[in-house]
Amino acid sequence: MTLLYGHRGAKGEAPENTLASFQHCLAQGVNRCELDLHLSRDHELMVIHDTTLKRTTSRRGKVSQHDAAELVTFDARHGGPGWPQPCPIPRLEELFEQCPFEHWQLEVKSASKVRAARTVQAIEKLVARHGLLDKVIVTSSSREVLRALERHAPALSRGLVAEYAWLDPLKVARHYGCEMLVLNWTLCTPERLQKAQKQGLHVSVWTVNEVALMRRLADFGVDSLITDFPGLAKRTLSS
Template structure:
């Protein structure tokens, strides 16, 4: 069965990377979440996509330059504030506390391509282990050096390189860095690449798939999973193939 991961939660209809968005993804029947993590100035793991606060909150400046207390003071409900009121940027601890009450999978994207965030891998992995969530977590990143570091310090965790452009035999590359899956842009994931990778024992989870015709095609060919901003639509489509 093709699994459905809610990209930043149900971000097509709810404030991205917030507990509201994650709760909606669970209600919609998603199999997993996709989140993004960075570090605050005081070293706390926070869930936010952009390096800057400006797009998704009423704050300004870089996440790395704000303390957790400052980050918590910002409203993260943009652009859905009129519908859902005020909501905060969550910490990874808050999300993990909630995950203990359900069986959702969680893909954690390490946002360390622009700023390296030294020690972030160790902090995230330490938290995963302390919550005993190893079987439910996937670590992904566009920073493949970071993923190799994760494999070295936590070989029990699944890793998956993110990439946007066409790679030749990407399953071979992924195997070479110890990954168990590939997370290509949907634009770099034609059916023959998906099928070839799966035949080679590599899971394939393209991002970000919002077109319903493409969702249906991925489900039909048995793609491992995909990331979407509209998990409710994807779940309804998948029901036709059960």
């Protein structure tokens, strides 16, 4: 059975990476999610995709230039689907407290050595405090982040995000002790999928928004799909 993850909550239906988006995902009956993390200036884990604020809040500057208390006052509805109420940038902790997902993919973008270490240590601490170690996997396309996970947060499960085929993703995943391979759908051939699953990897494929593609990948036997439209995906795979 193919599992479903809401991409940044329900990115196609609600403002991405906001509490409203994750609640909307849960309301569609999809209880797994994928999200993105950056550290605030005062080292709190904030749920936002870009390093900068412009695309989702129309503010200037970087996430890392603001304290968490300020970031949570910024409305992150900009450029997304229309939404009636303001949608602040959430702290990860707020989502852990309010959204009962059964599994979380937490993606960390590339970062310097120091920042990667700081980020994964903050994640491990928060995840442990909320008793979610068995419900969380930290994913990244950055070797610096995967190295930091091995070195500084070995208790956390890790996954490789692979967008391009120029490096053998299976080899890289094995090298960093990953349990999950998060593949761009264009890389998901039946051969690569079978090879990865033989290696013991859970293969999660993104971003899958078309009905025909959802069905095709489910027929291939992918372990999970990441989608902007969790309600549509749920109905498609149930029918």
